[in-house]
Amino acid sequence: MWDHLVAEAPRFFTYWNLRFFVLAGLTTVALSFTGCILGGIAGLALGTVRLTRSKPLSPVRVIAILYTEIFRRVPFLVTLMLVFFAFQLSGVELPLFAIGAISVFLIASAFLAEIIRGGMLAVHRNQWDAAETMNFTLIQALRHVVLPQAWRIILPPAFGFFVLFIKDTALASQIGVVELTYAGKVLNNRGFSATLSFGTILVFYFIISYPLTRLGAYLEARLASTRNPRA
Amino acid sequence: MNYTLQFGQVLPYLGYLVGGALLSLQIAFLAFCGGLVIGTGGAAIRVFGPWPLRRLVDVYVGFFVNTPQLVQIYFLYFALPDAGVLLSSYQAVLIGMTLNAGAYLTEIQRAGFLSRRQTEMEAAEVLGFSRWQQIRHVILPHIARVLFPPLANQYILMTLGTSMAAVFGVEELTGRAFNINAQTFRSIEIFSLTAVLYVAITFAATIILALLGRFAFRVKMRIV
Numbered sequence: 001m002w003d004h005l006v007a008e009a010p011r012f013f014t015y016w017n018l019r020f021f022v023l024a025g026l027t028t029v030a031l032s033f034t035g036c037i038l039g040g041i042a043g044l045a046l047g048t049v050r051l052t053r054s055k056p057l058s059p060v061r062v063i064a065i066l067y068t069e070i071f072r073r074v075p076f077l078v079t080l081m082l083v084f085f086a087f088q089l090s091g092v093e094l095p096l097f098a099i100g101a102i103s104v105f106l107i108a109s110a111f112l113a114e115i116i117r118g119g120m121l122a123v124h125r126n127q128w129d130a131a132e133t134m135n136f137t138l139i140q141a142l143r144h145v146v147l148p149q150a151w152r153i154i155l156p157p158a159f160g161f162f163v164l165f166i167k168d169t170a171l172a173s174q175i176g177v178v179e180l181t182y183a184g185k186v187l188n189n190r191g192f193s194a195t196l197s198f199g200t201i202l203v204f205y206f207i208i209s210y211p212l213t214r215l216g217a218y219l220e221a222r223l224a225s226t227r228n229p230r231a
Numbered sequence: 232m233n234y235t236l237q238f239g240q241v242l243p244y245l246g247y248l249v250g251g252a253l254l255s256l257q258i259a260f261l262a263f264c265g266g267l268v269i270g271t272g273g274a275a276i277r278v279f280g281p282w283p284l285r286r287l288v289d290v291y292v293g294f295f296v297n298t299p300q301l302v303q304i305y306f307l308y309f310a311l312p313d314a315g316v317l318l319s320s321y322q323a324v325l326i327g328m329t330l331n332a333g334a335y336l337t338e339i340q341r342a343g344f345l346s347r348r349q350t351e352m353e354a355a356e357v358l359g360f361s362r363w364q365q366i367r368h369v370i371l372p373h374i375a376r377v378l379f380p381p382l383a384n385q386y387i388l389m390t391l392g393t394s395m396a397a398v399f400g401v402e403e404l405t406g407r408a409f410n411i412n413a414q415t416f417r418s419i420e421i422f423s424l425t426a427v428l429y430v431a432i433t434f435a436a437t438i439i440l441a442l443l444g445r446f447a448f449r450v451k452m453r454i455v
């Protein structure tokens with residue numbers, strides 16, 4: 001088997017194949033990045049809504065709770081299929097990348113809403129009370145008091161989620177988005193051995209994800225140190 | 232757009248889908264148990280083991296945590312036959328998920344092992360506890376309380392992760408949804424029903440785990 005791989009390698013690692021992989025890798029990152037940035041914005045809104053206490057807003061709160069609970073409990077593959085078929089049936093023509101990014105967005109907004117809300121609630125009660133005493137509105141309190149303290153708590157897990165999703169977007173290959181996994185399938189279908197095609201893909205994912213994981217660990221250590229010194 | 236939702240055509244398949252959901256739960260449970268064994272061993276080596284073994288665990292965790300589970304299973308299913316190892320799709324999915332879970336659970340449990348305090352053990356020693364009693368009455372209850380919530384969370388994520396078995400033709404919940412889709416073409420109805428079932432099984436799992444946590448380890452967990 002080893003001889004096979006060595007014989008095949010020069011045909012496999014050509015300039016054009018590697019170029020294809022790098023572009024596909026960029027798509028993988030872009031897919032997760034777009035979805036998570038938009039998801040972060042929506043998550044901030046959802047998290048904020050759940051902190052409101054006024055009576056007229058209670059139906060909005062219920063919707064926000066339902067949304068986060070449901071989309072955190074549906075697998076990415078199923079969400080992907082739902083979005084894919086929903087757009088197909090509605091007749092709206094969208095590029096496959098957009099469909100993938102929308103699916104990432106739906107899941108990411110639910111998970112990030114929980115992360116952001118958790119971070120906001122982790123800010124000490126006294127800070128909230130002080131803001132209220134100063135007659136700040138909820139938005140003002142968040143903007144001037146809570147978020148400047150909460151972002152340190154929010155950023156590491158949110159970044160971790162982004163890195164996690166870079167790997168989960170592998171499923172987007174199922175609807176035909178040309179990202180890394182799809183690139184591996186294409187080359188495998190073109191007759192290259194699965195060991196070489198998927199092995200290379202694994203290496204590419206590792207090259208993308210490992211530095212980001214290390215950066216996440218650094219962020220966690222760096223940002224947590226002032227609040228919660230390690231014994 | 233002139234498409235009318237017709238759930239009536241899909242509902243007869245509900246029993247078939249529920250059967251798939253049971254298989255999903257089975258895969259998640261087996262992979263989690265396997266992962267827990269690997270993870271406990273891995274974390275113990277990572278924290279207490281000698282240097283070369285520690286590095287080995289680091290490489291294992293680093294590789295499986297930084298590559299997608301889907302591609303790992305692809306590799307097991309399509310590339311191992313090159314080396315003469317033939318796995319059925321169910322075996323490939325189960326092995327892939329177990330190895331992947333093992334890596335994540337090593338990471339989680341390592342944090343738990345590190346959370347034990349020297350003072351705690353010294354206090355136990357002062358009280359005249361033997362080594363085994365220290366582990367049994369002081370360290371294990373402590374570690375279990377710290378570890379239970381993240382482990383429960385990982386279990387839920389793994390239940391969702393089983394859906395990628397469908398890609399390899401395993402007939403679990405998502406796989407059966409694909410089958411019905413191919414027969415009836417009622418895609419939206421089928422996949423929304425599937426989504427509802429996933430919400431139901433993970434919600435049931437959350438409730439069971441929260442109860443288990445409360446009564447066995449005295450951990451308070453939020454359900455919603």
